[in-house]
Amino acid sequence: MEYVAPSFEPPHRVLLLVGAGPGWYQAEDAAARKRVIARLQSFFDGWRDGGARLVGSFDDDYFVVGQPSSLGWSIFVLYEVPSLDLVVERVNSTREEVDGERLDRAFRMEVRVGRSLFLLPD
Numbered sequence: 001m002e003y004v005a006p007s008f009e010p011p012h013r014v015l016l017l018v019g020a021g022p023g024w025y026q027a028e029d030a031a032a033r034k035r036v037i038a039r040l041q042s043f044f045d046g047w048r049d050g051g052a053r054l055v056g057s058f059d060d061d062y063f064v065v066g067q068p069s070s071l072g073w074s075i076f077v078l079y080e081v082p083s084l085d086l087v088v089e090r091v092n093s094t095r096e097e098v099d100g101e102r103l104d105r106a107f108r109m110e111v112r113v114g115r116s117l118f119l120l121p122d
Contacts, residue, residue, distance in 0.1 A: 004118055011053070011080040014087055015112040018075035019068045023106035039101045044077075046093060050086040052079040072108075087111055 027033045048054065055078040060068070068074040081087060091111060094103040103109075116122050 001119055006115055010082050012084060013114050013116055014079045014081050016077040017073040017110045019073045019108045021106060021108050035099060035101050036106045039098055039103050043093060043103055046090055047079055052081045052086060055080055
C-alpha cells in the first residue's frame, strides 16, 4: 500500500464523541428521559437529512455504567459528510431548545475531523 498525502477534499470523515452528563443522569423522571431521547434521535436524524452517510456507531455500555470517565465518551458515531458546514450546524443544534430540551444539558459532545486511514479499506 502506498502512502497518499492528505487532502482536504470532501467527503470528510467525522467522528462524533458523546458522553452522557448530569442532565441525563439527574433527569426528573422517565418522561424527561423520553423527551431527551426524542431530542437525541432528532439530532442524529439531522445528520442524515444534511447529507451525512453513517459509516458506523459504537456504544460502550456493556462494561461501563454511569458517566464515562476513563475516555470521557461512551458513544462513538462515524459519518462521512459532504461539507464541514453540516458539522458546525449539527454541533450548534445541541444548544438550541426544542420542546423544552437542550441536548447539551444532557450530553457532552465533541467532533473530530479526519480521513480514512490509507492502510485500511474503506
